[in-house]
Amino acid sequence: MSPSRNSGLHIKELSVTYKDGQLALGRVNLSVPEHSIYTILGPSGSGKSTLLRTIAGLIKEYQGEILFDGISVHTQEPLIGLVPQSYGLLPWKTVHANINMAMKISHPYRNQRQSQEQQIQHWLAAMGIADLAKRYPLSLSGGQQQRVAIARAFALEPTIMLLDEPFSALDAVTRETIQRLFLENWIAHPATTLFVTHDVEEAILLGEKIIVMPSNKENHQVLIDNDHVFRIKHEDKRDSDDFFQQTKRIRKVIQEQW
Amino acid sequence: MNNKKSHHVLRLLLVFVSMNVIWYIAYVLINHSILPSPLAVYSSMGHLEGKKVWLDVCYSLFRIFAGVLLALTIGMSIGLLMGRSRIWNKLLDPVVYLTYPIPKIALLPVVMLFFGLGETSKILMIMLIVLFQVIISVRDGVKAIPDSTYDVLTSIGASALQKFWHVTLPGALSVILSTIRISLGTAISILFFTEIYGTEHGMGFFIMDAWLRMDYTEMYAGIMLFSLVGFVLFLLVDYLDYRFMKWRN
Ligand SMILES: Nc1ncnc2c1ncn2[C@@H]1O[C@H](COP(=O)(O)OP(=O)(O)OP(=O)(O)O)[C@@H](O)[C@H]1O
Numbered sequence: 225m226s227p228s229r230n231s232g233l234h235i236k237e238l239s240v241t242y243k244d245g246q247l248a249l250g251r252v253n254l255s256v257p258e259h260s261i262y263t264i265l266g267p268s269g270s271g272k273s274t275l276l277r278t279i280a281g282l283i284k285e286y287q288g289e290i291l292f293d294g295i296s297v298h299t300q301e302p303l304i305g306l307v308p309q310s311y312g313l314l315p316w317k318t319v320h321a322n323i324n325m326a327m328k329i330s331h332p333y334r335n336q337r338q339s340q341e342q343q344i345q346h347w348l349a350a351m352g353i354a355d356l357a358k359r360y361p362l363s364l365s366g367g368q369q370q371r372v373a374i375a376r377a378f379a380l381e382p383t384i385m386l387l388d389e390p391f392s393a394l395d396a397v398t399r400e401t402i403q404r405l406f407l408e409n410w411i412a413h414p415a416t417t418l419f420v421t422h423d424v425e426e427a428i429l430l431g432e433k434i435i436v437m438p439s440n441k442e443n444h445q446v447l448i449d450n451d452h453v454f455r456i457k458h459e460d461k462r463d464s465d466d467f468f469q470q471t472k473r474i475r476k477v478i479q480e481q482w
Numbered sequence: 483m484n485n486k487k488s489h490h491v492l493r494l495l496l497v498f499v500s501m502n503v504i505w506y507i508a509y510v511l512i513n514h515s516i517l518p519s520p521l522a523v524y525s526s527m528g529h530l531e532g533k534k535v536w537l538d539v540c541y542s543l544f545r546i547f548a549g550v551l552l553a554l555t556i557g558m559s560i561g562l563l564m565g566r567s568r569i570w571n572k573l574l575d576p577v578v579y580l581t582y583p584i585p586k587i588a589l590l591p592v593v594m595l596f597f598g599l600g601e602t603s604k605i606l607m608i609m610l611i612v613l614f615q616v617i618i619s620v621r622d623g624v625k626a627i628p629d630s631t632y633d634v635l636t637s638i639g640a641s642a643l644q645k646f647w648h649v650t651l652p653g654a655l656s657v658i659l660s661t662i663r664i665s666l667g668t669a670i671s672i673l674f675f676t677e678i679y680g681t682e683h684g685m686g687f688f689i690m691d692a693w694l695r696m697d698y699t700e701m702y703a704g705i706m707l708f709s710l711v712g713f714v715l716f717l718l719v720d721y722l723d724y725r726f727m728k729w730r731n
Pocket residue numbers: 242243244246247248249266267268269270271272273274275422
Protein backbone atom coordinates (compact mmCIF):
# COMPACT_ATOMS: atom_id res chain seq x y z
CA MET A 225 0.00 0.00 0.00
CA SER A 226 1.52 3.30 -1.01
CA PRO A 227 0.48 6.21 1.13
CA SER A 228 -2.18 8.19 -0.65
CA ARG A 229 -3.80 11.48 0.20
CA ASN A 230 -6.62 9.56 1.89
CA SER A 231 -4.57 7.27 4.08
CA GLY A 232 -4.68 7.77 7.82
CA LEU A 233 -7.29 9.26 10.11
CA HIS A 234 -9.15 12.35 8.90
CA ILE A 235 -11.63 14.25 11.01
CA LYS A 236 -13.66 16.97 9.36
CA GLU A 237 -15.83 19.54 11.14
CA LEU A 238 -16.64 17.06 13.90
CA SER A 239 -18.93 18.27 16.63
CA VAL A 240 -20.80 16.37 19.33
CA THR A 241 -23.82 17.56 21.26
CA TYR A 242 -25.08 15.49 24.15
CA LYS A 243 -28.77 14.83 24.68
CA ASP A 244 -29.07 17.62 27.22
CA GLY A 245 -28.08 20.08 24.49
CA GLN A 246 -24.58 20.53 25.88
CA LEU A 247 -21.97 21.10 23.18
CA ALA A 248 -19.23 18.68 24.17
CA LEU A 249 -16.96 19.04 21.17
CA GLY A 250 -16.94 21.83 18.65
CA ARG A 251 -15.75 21.72 15.05
CA VAL A 252 -12.67 19.56 15.24
CA ASN A 253 -10.51 19.28 12.13
CA LEU A 254 -7.67 16.87 12.36
CA SER A 255 -5.53 14.66 10.15
CA VAL A 256 -3.32 11.97 11.59
CA PRO A 257 -1.14 10.17 9.00
CA GLU A 258 -0.96 6.40 9.23
CA HIS A 259 1.53 5.15 11.83
CA SER A 260 1.88 8.52 13.52
CA ILE A 261 1.35 9.40 17.16
CA TYR A 262 -0.24 12.71 18.11
CA THR A 263 -0.77 13.87 21.66
CA ILE A 264 -3.76 15.96 22.66
CA LEU A 265 -3.58 18.60 25.38
CA GLY A 266 -6.64 20.43 26.57
CA PRO A 267 -8.30 21.86 29.63
CA SER A 268 -10.87 19.82 31.52
CA GLY A 269 -14.17 19.77 29.69
CA SER A 270 -12.70 20.69 26.31
CA GLY A 271 -13.97 17.42 24.85
CA LYS A 272 -10.84 15.26 24.72
CA SER A 273 -12.59 12.17 26.00
CA THR A 274 -15.58 12.90 23.82
CA LEU A 275 -13.31 13.04 20.77
CA LEU A 276 -11.72 9.66 21.53
CA ARG A 277 -15.05 8.07 22.40
CA THR A 278 -16.55 9.25 19.13
CA ILE A 279 -13.66 7.84 17.10
CA ALA A 280 -13.91 4.58 19.08
CA GLY A 281 -17.56 4.22 18.09
CA LEU A 282 -18.88 4.69 21.62
CA ILE A 283 -20.74 7.85 20.66
CA LYS A 284 -22.84 7.25 17.59
CA GLU A 285 -24.49 10.65 17.18
CA TYR A 286 -22.25 13.35 15.82
CA GLN A 287 -22.03 15.93 13.07
CA GLY A 288 -19.15 15.97 10.62
CA GLU A 289 -17.02 13.16 9.30
CA ILE A 290 -14.54 10.67 10.68
CA LEU A 291 -12.69 8.89 7.88
CA PHE A 292 -10.04 6.25 7.95
CA ASP A 293 -8.27 5.62 4.65
CA GLY A 294 -11.05 7.60 3.02
CA ILE A 295 -13.87 5.45 4.39
CA SER A 296 -16.22 6.63 7.13
CA VAL A 297 -15.63 4.77 10.39
CA HIS A 298 -19.42 4.67 10.62
CA THR A 299 -19.59 2.26 7.69
CA GLN A 300 -16.39 0.35 8.31
CA GLU A 301 -15.06 0.48 11.82
CA PRO A 302 -11.28 0.07 11.89
CA LEU A 303 -9.92 -2.06 14.71
CA ILE A 304 -9.54 0.15 17.78
CA GLY A 305 -7.11 -0.34 20.62
CA LEU A 306 -8.66 1.67 23.45
CA VAL A 307 -6.87 2.42 26.73
CA PRO A 308 -9.32 4.24 29.00
CA GLN A 309 -8.22 6.24 32.00
CA SER A 310 -9.80 3.70 34.34
CA TYR A 311 -7.96 0.85 32.56
CA GLY A 312 -11.16 -0.86 31.35
CA LEU A 313 -10.19 -4.31 32.62
CA LEU A 314 -12.94 -6.75 33.56
CA PRO A 315 -12.36 -7.50 37.25
CA TRP A 316 -13.78 -11.02 37.00
CA LYS A 317 -11.26 -12.12 34.40
CA THR A 318 -7.58 -12.79 34.94
CA VAL A 319 -5.00 -10.67 33.17
CA HIS A 320 -4.56 -13.45 30.63
CA ALA A 321 -8.30 -13.91 30.13
CA ASN A 322 -8.85 -10.18 29.69
CA ILE A 323 -6.38 -10.04 26.80
CA ASN A 324 -7.46 -13.37 25.37
CA MET A 325 -11.12 -12.37 25.27
CA ALA A 326 -10.41 -9.05 23.57
CA MET A 327 -8.26 -10.79 20.95
CA LYS A 328 -10.93 -13.40 20.22
CA ILE A 329 -13.64 -10.77 19.84
CA SER A 330 -11.60 -8.46 17.64
CA HIS A 331 -10.22 -11.24 15.42
CA PRO A 332 -13.15 -13.67 15.25
CA TYR A 333 -11.96 -15.44 12.11
CA ARG A 334 -8.42 -16.01 13.21
CA ASN A 335 -8.14 -19.53 14.48
CA GLN A 336 -4.62 -20.19 15.62
CA ARG A 337 -4.76 -20.69 19.32
CA GLN A 338 -1.05 -21.26 19.62
CA SER A 339 0.02 -18.05 17.93
CA GLN A 340 -2.52 -16.14 19.99
CA GLU A 341 -1.03 -17.62 23.14
CA GLN A 342 2.42 -16.56 21.96
CA GLN A 343 1.14 -13.07 21.25
CA ILE A 344 -0.23 -12.74 24.79
CA GLN A 345 3.02 -13.96 26.31
CA HIS A 346 4.98 -11.61 24.08
CA TRP A 347 3.03 -8.52 25.05
CA LEU A 348 2.94 -9.33 28.74
CA ALA A 349 6.71 -9.70 28.65
CA ALA A 350 7.09 -6.54 26.57
CA MET A 351 5.23 -4.59 29.25
CA GLY A 352 7.21 -6.29 32.00
CA ILE A 353 4.28 -8.16 33.56
CA ALA A 354 4.84 -11.76 32.39
CA ASP A 355 4.44 -12.99 35.96
CA LEU A 356 0.99 -11.43 36.40
CA ALA A 357 -0.86 -13.51 33.78
CA LYS A 358 -2.94 -15.49 36.29
CA ARG A 359 -3.75 -12.60 38.63
CA TYR A 360 -7.08 -10.79 38.86
CA PRO A 361 -7.09 -7.01 38.21
CA LEU A 362 -8.31 -6.05 41.69
CA SER A 363 -5.19 -7.61 43.17
CA LEU A 364 -2.92 -5.40 41.03
CA SER A 365 -1.59 -1.90 41.61
CA GLY A 366 -2.73 0.93 39.35
CA GLY A 367 0.53 0.86 37.45
CA GLN A 368 0.27 -2.88 36.90
CA GLN A 369 -3.32 -2.58 35.69
CA GLN A 370 -2.29 0.15 33.29
CA ARG A 371 0.44 -2.08 31.87
CA VAL A 372 -2.16 -4.80 31.31
CA ALA A 373 -4.46 -2.36 29.54
CA ILE A 374 -1.62 -1.26 27.25
CA ALA A 375 -0.49 -4.85 26.61
CA ARG A 376 -4.06 -5.65 25.63
CA ALA A 377 -4.26 -2.70 23.25
CA PHE A 378 -1.03 -3.73 21.53
CA ALA A 379 -2.00 -7.41 21.40
CA LEU A 380 -5.07 -6.51 19.34
CA GLU A 381 -2.75 -5.17 16.60
CA PRO A 382 -5.15 -2.25 16.19
CA THR A 383 -5.35 0.07 13.24
CA ILE A 384 -6.02 3.02 15.54
CA MET A 385 -4.84 3.32 19.10
CA LEU A 386 -6.66 5.68 21.46
CA LEU A 387 -5.33 6.44 24.93
CA ASP A 388 -7.27 8.67 27.32
CA GLU A 389 -5.03 10.08 30.05
CA PRO A 390 -3.72 6.57 30.64
CA PHE A 391 -0.97 7.53 33.08
CA SER A 392 -2.67 10.27 35.07
CA ALA A 393 -3.25 8.14 38.15
CA LEU A 394 0.34 6.92 38.41
CA ASP A 395 3.15 8.26 40.56
CA ALA A 396 6.00 10.05 38.82
CA VAL A 397 8.47 7.16 38.83
CA THR A 398 6.02 4.49 37.67
CA ARG A 399 4.78 6.92 35.10
CA GLU A 400 8.22 7.43 33.56
CA THR A 401 8.79 3.68 33.38
CA ILE A 402 5.49 3.04 31.65
CA GLN A 403 5.94 5.99 29.29
CA ARG A 404 9.24 4.48 28.17
CA LEU A 405 7.78 0.97 27.83
CA PHE A 406 4.84 2.32 25.88
CA LEU A 407 6.99 4.32 23.50
CA GLU A 408 9.44 1.48 22.86
CA ASN A 409 6.61 -0.83 21.96
CA TRP A 410 4.84 1.78 19.92
CA ILE A 411 7.95 2.40 17.82
CA ALA A 412 8.18 -1.35 17.12
CA HIS A 413 4.44 -1.53 16.24
CA PRO A 414 3.26 1.94 15.30
CA ALA A 415 -0.51 2.11 15.04
CA THR A 416 -2.13 5.42 14.14
CA THR A 417 -2.35 6.86 17.63
CA LEU A 418 -4.08 9.64 19.57
CA PHE A 419 -2.83 10.09 23.11
CA VAL A 420 -4.76 12.40 25.45
CA THR A 421 -2.95 13.89 28.40
CA HIS A 422 -3.19 16.94 30.62
CA ASP A 423 0.53 16.87 31.27
CA VAL A 424 2.60 19.19 29.06
CA GLU A 425 5.81 17.21 29.47
CA GLU A 426 4.10 13.94 28.62
CA ALA A 427 2.63 15.51 25.50
CA ILE A 428 6.10 16.57 24.37
CA LEU A 429 7.74 13.26 25.27
CA LEU A 430 5.28 11.07 23.38
CA GLY A 431 3.91 13.03 20.43
CA GLU A 432 5.17 13.62 16.91
CA LYS A 433 2.73 16.48 16.87
CA ILE A 434 0.83 18.09 19.71
CA ILE A 435 -2.78 19.19 19.42
CA VAL A 436 -3.84 21.88 21.87
CA MET A 437 -7.61 22.03 22.34
CA PRO A 438 -9.03 25.47 23.10
CA SER A 439 -11.33 26.01 26.04
CA ASN A 440 -13.67 27.99 23.80
CA LYS A 441 -15.24 25.37 21.53
CA GLU A 442 -15.74 27.92 18.71
CA ASN A 443 -11.98 28.28 18.33
CA HIS A 444 -9.77 25.97 16.32
CA GLN A 445 -7.27 23.55 17.74
CA VAL A 446 -3.60 24.51 17.54
CA LEU A 447 -1.28 21.97 15.93
CA ILE A 448 2.32 22.12 17.10
CA ASP A 449 5.14 20.30 15.36
CA ASN A 450 7.19 18.20 17.78
CA ASP A 451 9.18 15.99 15.40
CA HIS A 452 12.57 17.32 16.39
CA VAL A 453 11.98 16.43 20.04
CA PHE A 454 10.31 13.13 19.21
CA ARG A 455 13.38 11.93 17.32
CA ILE A 456 15.75 12.49 20.24
CA LYS A 457 16.61 9.27 22.09
CA HIS A 458 13.99 8.85 24.81
CA GLU A 459 16.48 8.80 27.70
CA ASP A 460 17.93 12.13 26.61
CA LYS A 461 14.69 13.93 25.77
CA ARG A 462 13.90 15.41 29.14
CA ASP A 463 17.33 17.00 29.51
CA SER A 464 17.56 18.35 25.97
CA ASP A 465 17.42 21.99 25.06
CA ASP A 466 14.76 21.31 22.45
CA PHE A 467 12.53 19.81 25.14
CA PHE A 468 12.98 22.88 27.29
CA GLN A 469 12.20 25.27 24.44
CA GLN A 470 9.16 23.24 23.44
CA THR A 471 7.83 23.31 26.99
CA LYS A 472 8.09 27.08 27.05
CA ARG A 473 6.40 27.37 23.70
CA ILE A 474 3.49 25.18 24.63
CA ARG A 475 2.94 26.89 27.94
CA LYS A 476 2.55 30.10 26.00
CA VAL A 477 0.00 28.57 23.62
CA ILE A 478 -1.88 27.22 26.61
CA GLN A 479 -1.97 30.63 28.25
CA GLU A 480 -3.54 32.07 25.12
CA GLN A 481 -6.01 29.25 24.53
CA TRP A 482 -7.22 28.21 27.99
CA MET B 483 -5.71 -19.46 55.09
CA ASN B 484 -6.04 -23.18 55.86
CA ASN B 485 -5.79 -22.46 59.52
CA LYS B 486 -8.69 -20.03 59.29
CA LYS B 487 -10.80 -22.62 57.49
CA SER B 488 -10.19 -25.35 60.06
CA HIS B 489 -11.07 -22.85 62.81
CA HIS B 490 -14.35 -22.19 61.04
CA VAL B 491 -15.15 -25.90 60.79
CA LEU B 492 -14.21 -26.34 64.45
CA ARG B 493 -16.60 -23.56 65.49
CA LEU B 494 -19.44 -25.11 63.47
CA LEU B 495 -18.79 -28.48 65.10
CA LEU B 496 -18.76 -26.93 68.54
CA VAL B 497 -22.13 -25.27 67.96
CA PHE B 498 -23.56 -28.52 66.59
CA VAL B 499 -22.40 -30.48 69.64
CA SER B 500 -23.72 -27.90 72.12
CA MET B 501 -27.12 -27.91 70.40
CA ASN B 502 -27.27 -31.64 70.84
CA VAL B 503 -26.31 -31.31 74.49
CA ILE B 504 -29.16 -28.82 75.04
CA TRP B 505 -31.48 -31.19 73.20
CA TYR B 506 -30.36 -34.05 75.44
CA ILE B 507 -30.92 -32.01 78.60
CA ALA B 508 -34.40 -31.07 77.35
CA TYR B 509 -35.05 -34.75 76.65
CA VAL B 510 -34.11 -35.69 80.21
CA LEU B 511 -36.22 -32.88 81.70
CA ILE B 512 -39.34 -33.46 79.58
CA ASN B 513 -39.10 -37.25 79.73
CA HIS B 514 -41.95 -37.87 77.27
CA SER B 515 -42.22 -39.63 73.91
CA ILE B 516 -42.85 -36.33 72.08
CA LEU B 517 -39.15 -35.52 72.43
CA PRO B 518 -36.92 -38.55 71.90
CA SER B 519 -33.25 -38.50 72.80
CA PRO B 520 -30.84 -37.31 70.11
CA LEU B 521 -29.08 -40.67 70.22
CA ALA B 522 -32.30 -42.51 69.39
CA VAL B 523 -32.99 -40.12 66.52
CA TYR B 524 -29.52 -40.52 65.04
CA SER B 525 -29.64 -44.27 65.29
CA SER B 526 -33.07 -44.28 63.64
CA MET B 527 -31.62 -42.08 60.87
CA GLY B 528 -29.21 -44.91 60.21
CA HIS B 529 -32.05 -47.41 60.07
CA LEU B 530 -34.39 -45.53 57.72
CA GLU B 531 -35.07 -47.90 54.84
CA GLY B 532 -32.34 -46.59 52.57
CA LYS B 533 -33.99 -46.39 49.19
CA LYS B 534 -37.31 -44.98 50.26
CA VAL B 535 -35.75 -42.00 52.04
CA TRP B 536 -33.43 -41.24 49.17
CA LEU B 537 -36.42 -41.20 46.87
CA ASP B 538 -38.04 -38.60 49.17
CA VAL B 539 -34.85 -36.54 49.22
CA CYS B 540 -34.60 -36.74 45.43
CA TYR B 541 -38.20 -35.63 44.98
CA SER B 542 -37.66 -32.63 47.23
CA LEU B 543 -34.37 -31.73 45.58
CA PHE B 544 -35.93 -32.00 42.15
CA ARG B 545 -38.74 -29.62 43.15
CA ILE B 546 -36.27 -27.13 44.59
CA PHE B 547 -33.94 -27.26 41.60
CA ALA B 548 -36.78 -27.02 39.09
CA GLY B 549 -38.35 -24.09 40.94
CA VAL B 550 -35.09 -22.22 41.43
CA LEU B 551 -33.98 -22.84 37.86
CA LEU B 552 -37.30 -21.60 36.51
CA ALA B 553 -37.14 -18.52 38.74
CA LEU B 554 -33.58 -17.82 37.65
CA THR B 555 -34.37 -18.14 33.96
CA ILE B 556 -37.46 -15.95 34.06
CA GLY B 557 -36.18 -13.59 36.76
CA MET B 558 -32.85 -12.97 35.08
CA SER B 559 -34.47 -12.27 31.73
CA ILE B 560 -36.86 -9.75 33.26
CA GLY B 561 -34.18 -8.28 35.56
CA LEU B 562 -31.76 -7.86 32.67
CA LEU B 563 -34.41 -6.26 30.52
CA MET B 564 -35.23 -3.81 33.31
CA GLY B 565 -31.58 -3.15 34.10
CA ARG B 566 -30.51 -2.49 30.53
CA SER B 567 -33.53 -0.73 29.05
CA ARG B 568 -35.04 2.37 30.50
CA ILE B 569 -38.36 1.86 28.75
CA TRP B 570 -38.82 -1.69 30.04
CA ASN B 571 -37.86 -0.56 33.52
CA LYS B 572 -40.51 2.15 33.45
CA LEU B 573 -43.07 -0.33 32.18
CA LEU B 574 -42.33 -3.18 34.58
CA ASP B 575 -41.27 -1.29 37.67
CA PRO B 576 -44.81 -0.55 38.91
CA VAL B 577 -45.78 -4.18 38.29
CA VAL B 578 -42.92 -5.43 40.42
CA TYR B 579 -43.49 -2.71 42.99
CA LEU B 580 -47.15 -3.69 43.42
CA THR B 581 -46.67 -7.46 43.44
CA TYR B 582 -43.47 -7.69 45.47
CA PRO B 583 -45.05 -7.13 48.92
CA ILE B 584 -47.74 -9.82 48.39
CA PRO B 585 -46.84 -12.65 50.76
CA LYS B 586 -46.31 -15.42 48.25
CA ILE B 587 -47.45 -18.13 50.64
CA ALA B 588 -50.89 -16.55 50.49
CA LEU B 589 -50.96 -17.50 46.82
CA LEU B 590 -50.72 -21.19 47.67
CA PRO B 591 -54.49 -21.79 47.49
CA VAL B 592 -54.72 -19.84 44.24
CA VAL B 593 -51.92 -21.84 42.67
CA MET B 594 -53.59 -25.02 43.85
CA LEU B 595 -56.91 -23.96 42.33
CA PHE B 596 -55.31 -23.27 38.98
CA PHE B 597 -52.71 -26.02 38.76
CA GLY B 598 -54.08 -28.77 41.00
CA LEU B 599 -52.32 -30.53 43.80
CA GLY B 600 -49.59 -32.13 41.68
CA GLU B 601 -45.99 -31.43 40.82
CA THR B 602 -46.73 -28.23 38.87
CA SER B 603 -48.13 -26.27 41.78
CA LYS B 604 -45.25 -27.32 44.07
CA ILE B 605 -42.61 -26.15 41.61
CA LEU B 606 -44.59 -23.00 40.83
CA MET B 607 -44.75 -22.02 44.48
CA ILE B 608 -40.98 -22.26 44.86
CA MET B 609 -40.55 -20.33 41.66
CA LEU B 610 -42.86 -17.56 42.87
CA ILE B 611 -40.92 -17.20 46.12
CA VAL B 612 -37.56 -16.90 44.44
CA LEU B 613 -38.64 -15.06 41.30
CA PHE B 614 -39.23 -11.58 42.71
CA GLN B 615 -35.99 -11.53 44.66
CA VAL B 616 -34.13 -12.52 41.51
CA ILE B 617 -35.82 -9.88 39.36
CA ILE B 618 -35.06 -7.07 41.76
CA SER B 619 -31.50 -8.04 42.57
CA VAL B 620 -30.56 -8.76 38.96
CA ARG B 621 -32.00 -5.43 37.89
CA ASP B 622 -30.09 -3.56 40.57
CA GLY B 623 -26.96 -5.63 39.98
CA VAL B 624 -27.01 -4.88 36.26
CA LYS B 625 -27.66 -1.20 36.88
CA ALA B 626 -24.70 -1.09 39.26
CA ILE B 627 -22.29 -2.11 36.49
CA PRO B 628 -20.73 1.17 35.31
CA ASP B 629 -21.37 1.94 31.64
CA SER B 630 -17.64 2.31 31.09
CA THR B 631 -17.19 -1.42 31.78
CA TYR B 632 -18.59 -2.06 28.31
CA ASP B 633 -16.41 0.51 26.52
CA VAL B 634 -13.46 -1.60 25.44
CA LEU B 635 -15.75 -4.37 24.22
CA THR B 636 -17.92 -1.93 22.31
CA SER B 637 -14.87 -0.33 20.72
CA ILE B 638 -13.72 -3.66 19.28
CA GLY B 639 -17.18 -4.40 17.91
CA ALA B 640 -18.44 -6.98 20.41
CA SER B 641 -21.98 -8.25 19.83
CA ALA B 642 -24.78 -7.82 22.35
CA LEU B 643 -24.47 -11.49 23.26
CA GLN B 644 -20.73 -11.19 23.84
CA LYS B 645 -21.28 -8.17 26.09
CA PHE B 646 -23.92 -10.06 28.03
CA TRP B 647 -21.69 -13.10 28.45
CA HIS B 648 -18.48 -11.29 29.36
CA VAL B 649 -19.79 -8.28 31.31
CA THR B 650 -23.46 -8.31 32.32
CA LEU B 651 -23.70 -11.88 33.56
CA PRO B 652 -20.45 -12.03 35.56
CA GLY B 653 -21.11 -8.50 36.82
CA ALA B 654 -24.49 -9.49 38.21
CA LEU B 655 -23.49 -12.97 39.37
CA SER B 656 -22.51 -11.88 42.84
CA VAL B 657 -25.97 -10.47 43.59
CA ILE B 658 -27.61 -13.47 41.95
CA LEU B 659 -25.75 -15.83 44.26
CA SER B 660 -26.59 -13.89 47.40
CA THR B 661 -30.22 -13.76 46.30
CA ILE B 662 -30.29 -17.52 45.87
CA ARG B 663 -28.75 -17.90 49.30
CA ILE B 664 -31.43 -15.74 50.89
CA SER B 665 -34.41 -17.16 49.04
CA LEU B 666 -33.28 -20.75 49.43
CA GLY B 667 -34.32 -20.75 53.08
CA THR B 668 -37.79 -19.50 52.23
CA ALA B 669 -38.06 -21.90 49.32
CA ILE B 670 -37.33 -24.88 51.55
CA SER B 671 -40.02 -23.82 54.05
CA ILE B 672 -42.56 -23.46 51.27
CA LEU B 673 -41.53 -26.83 49.93
CA PHE B 674 -42.45 -28.37 53.27
CA PHE B 675 -45.96 -26.91 53.09
CA THR B 676 -46.54 -28.05 49.55
CA GLU B 677 -45.34 -31.56 50.26
CA ILE B 678 -47.98 -32.09 52.93
CA TYR B 679 -50.69 -32.61 50.33
CA GLY B 680 -51.09 -34.34 46.99
CA THR B 681 -47.95 -36.44 47.05
CA GLU B 682 -46.57 -39.66 48.46
CA HIS B 683 -42.99 -38.50 48.10
CA GLY B 684 -40.82 -35.76 49.45
CA MET B 685 -39.31 -34.83 52.77
CA GLY B 686 -42.35 -32.87 53.89
CA PHE B 687 -44.52 -35.91 53.28
CA PHE B 688 -42.03 -38.13 55.11
CA ILE B 689 -42.12 -35.97 58.23
CA MET B 690 -45.89 -35.50 58.29
CA ASP B 691 -46.43 -39.20 57.62
CA ALA B 692 -44.23 -40.12 60.60
CA TRP B 693 -46.15 -37.58 62.68
CA LEU B 694 -49.52 -39.11 61.74
CA ARG B 695 -48.20 -42.56 62.62
CA MET B 696 -46.96 -41.07 65.90
CA ASP B 697 -43.50 -42.44 65.18
CA TYR B 698 -41.78 -39.43 66.71
CA THR B 699 -38.28 -40.80 66.50
CA GLU B 700 -38.66 -41.18 62.75
CA MET B 701 -40.29 -37.77 62.53
CA TYR B 702 -37.29 -36.15 64.18
CA ALA B 703 -34.99 -38.19 61.99
CA GLY B 704 -36.83 -36.74 59.00
CA ILE B 705 -36.47 -33.21 60.35
CA MET B 706 -32.74 -33.76 60.83
CA LEU B 707 -32.43 -35.12 57.32
CA PHE B 708 -34.39 -32.19 55.92
CA SER B 709 -32.07 -29.81 57.72
CA LEU B 710 -29.06 -31.69 56.41
CA VAL B 711 -30.31 -31.33 52.85
CA GLY B 712 -30.79 -27.60 53.42
CA PHE B 713 -27.31 -27.36 54.83
CA VAL B 714 -25.80 -29.14 51.84
CA LEU B 715 -27.65 -26.76 49.50
CA PHE B 716 -26.15 -23.82 51.38
CA LEU B 717 -22.71 -25.37 51.03
CA LEU B 718 -23.35 -25.71 47.31
CA VAL B 719 -24.12 -22.00 47.01
CA ASP B 720 -21.02 -21.24 49.07
CA TYR B 721 -18.97 -23.37 46.72
CA LEU B 722 -20.37 -21.58 43.66
CA ASP B 723 -19.59 -18.28 45.33
CA TYR B 724 -16.02 -19.40 46.00
CA ARG B 725 -15.63 -20.75 42.48
CA PHE B 726 -16.94 -17.72 40.59
CA MET B 727 -16.12 -14.86 42.95
CA LYS B 728 -12.40 -15.50 43.35
CA TRP B 729 -11.69 -12.18 41.69
CA ARG B 730 -13.09 -10.11 44.54
CA ASN B 731 -10.06 -10.39 46.81
N1 LIG C 1 -22.53 11.76 29.20
C1 LIG C 1 -22.53 13.10 29.12
N2 LIG C 1 -23.70 13.78 29.10
C2 LIG C 1 -23.72 15.12 28.99
N3 LIG C 1 -22.64 15.89 28.90
C3 LIG C 1 -21.44 15.29 28.93
C4 LIG C 1 -21.31 13.86 29.04
N4 LIG C 1 -20.00 13.56 29.03
C5 LIG C 1 -19.34 14.72 28.93
N5 LIG C 1 -20.19 15.77 28.85
C6 LIG C 1 -19.82 17.18 28.72
O1 LIG C 1 -19.08 17.30 27.53
C7 LIG C 1 -18.00 18.20 27.71
C8 LIG C 1 -16.70 17.51 27.34
O2 LIG C 1 -16.45 16.44 28.21
P1 LIG C 1 -15.18 15.49 28.07
O3 LIG C 1 -15.31 14.42 29.08
O4 LIG C 1 -15.02 15.09 26.67
O5 LIG C 1 -14.00 16.49 28.48
P2 LIG C 1 -12.46 16.19 28.69
O6 LIG C 1 -11.71 17.13 27.84
O7 LIG C 1 -12.17 14.75 28.51
O8 LIG C 1 -12.26 16.59 30.20
P3 LIG C 1 -11.29 15.95 31.31
O9 LIG C 1 -9.93 16.50 31.06
O10 LIG C 1 -11.86 16.43 32.61
O11 LIG C 1 -11.36 14.45 31.16
C9 LIG C 1 -18.03 18.64 29.16
O12 LIG C 1 -18.60 19.93 29.20
C10 LIG C 1 -18.91 17.63 29.83
O13 LIG C 1 -19.63 18.23 30.86
